[in-house]
Amino acid sequence: MTTVLAPVEGAAVGLAAVPDPVFSAGMVGPGTAIDPLRGPGKAVAPIAGKIMKLHPHAYVIVGDDGKGVLVHLGIDTVQLKGKGFQLLAAEGDRVSAGQPVVSWDPAAIEAGGRSPVCPVVALDAVAGAVTDVARGAVHAGDELFRWT
Amino acid sequence: MGERKATVAAEVGLHARPAATFVQTAMKAPMDISVAKVTGGQRVNGKSILQIMALDVRQGETIVITAEGEGAEEVLDQLASIASTP
Numbered sequence: 673m674t675t676v677l678a679p680v681e682g683a684a685v686g687l688a689a690v691p692d693p694v695f696s697a698g699m700v701g702p703g704t705a706i707d708p709l710r711g712p713g714k715a716v717a718p719i720a721g722k723i724m725k726l727h728p729h730a731y732v733i734v735g736d737d738g739k740g741v742l743v744h745l746g747i748d749t750v751q752l753k754g755k756g757f758q759l760l761a762a763e764g765d766r767v768s769a770g771q772p773v774v775s776w777d778p779a780a781i782e783a784g785g786r787s788p789v790c791p792v793v794a795l796d797a798v799a800g801a802v803t804d805v806a807r808g809a810v811h812a813g814d815e816l817f818r819w820t
Numbered sequence: 821m822g823e824r825k826a827t828v829a830a831e832v833g834l835h836a837r838p839a840a841t842f843v844q845t846a847m848k849a850p851m852d853i854s855v856a857k858v859t860g861g862q863r864v865n866g867k868s869i870l871q872i873m874a875l876d877v878r879q880g881e882t883i884v885i886t887a888e889g890e891g892a893e894e895v896l897d898q899l900a901s902i903a904s905t906p
Contacts, residue, residue, distance in 0.1 A: 692837070699840040700869060725873055730836065732873055740870040742836075750832045795870040 674735060674819040677769050678810040679715045679743045680778075680790055682708035686807070687791060692747045695791045700742065702802040703793040704817060706810060710779035710788070714760065714772040715745055716812050718792055723765050723773065728757030731773055732795070739819060740795040745776055747787040756780050770813040794819045822892040825858060826903035827882045834877035834903060842902045843869045851889040853899070858882040866899070 678684070683706065690696045690705045717723075721735035729749035734740040745757070758775045761767055778788035794802050797819060805817040830838040846853040846866040853866030855875060859882075864871035866885065877883055885899050 694837045694840045699844050700836065724870075725835075725876065727835075732870070734870070740873075742873075744836065750836075795873070796868050 674719055674737070674739050676703075676718045676741055676792065676794070676816050676819055677716070678706060678806070678812055678814045678816040679718050679792060680706050680708045680713060681812050682706040682790075682810065683808055684806045684810050684816060685789070686805070690747065690789055690791050691787050695744070695747075695793070698799060700791070701793040701795050701797050702799045703791065704805050705789050705791045707789050708778040710782065712775065712777045714812070715743060715774045715776060715790070717767040717769055717771045717773055718743060718816065720767065720769045723761055723763050723767060726759065726761065726763040726773070728752070728754035728759065728774065733767065739797075742791070742793040742795055744791045744793075745774060745788070746778070746781045747789060749781060749786060752781075752784070792816060821886060821888045822896050824885045824896040824900040825882055826885065826900040828877050828879055829904050829906040831879055831906070833879050833881070834875070834883070835873060838902065838905070839869055839872045842899060843867060843872060845898055845902060846895075849887065849891070849895040851887050851892060851895070853895070854886045856884050858884050
């Protein structure tokens, strides 16, 4: 069982609230999404493991058991080409759960006309594998869901 | 064994959205699907979004998709079309 932590502070709103059909339909995988607190903040690792993929706007951490969790910072934020994001770790780094990975400002993303909502997705998981999904206010590092 | 080459056209490469669409389609196929870069290197499971993301295919890179068995040609056509959609 993997406990997945909230990567950012905000409100857990569920994937259905993500304004992108690929995420909201669960096509990327099951999980939830966080509507982040507006203002500068740090997005942290949701699990302990290796940073398999690190883009400014998204990252994947893979745990020792091979489970991968995707954190996507805002929607269509790839278009920003890294502007407004600062990397606090490097691809291939080992991180502990809760360790800062990217600093960003959801308010700036929103001011640019994009949704800052953050999908947090269990990759290659079946829908029933994700349980105990938090709803409402979460702090970065709080338990967000469990993956069995 | 059936094979298709496709040049990835999406700006993000074969990540988030294109990767999800690709894997969803691959999952529906009864046979194994594998994907590699045309330049060589690791060959990954086309039904795993984690492995597809790990392959890290960028815009403009060409992949080779492989499948074998009844209906493979049709599946390969669909997957190649997804990969080459901007």
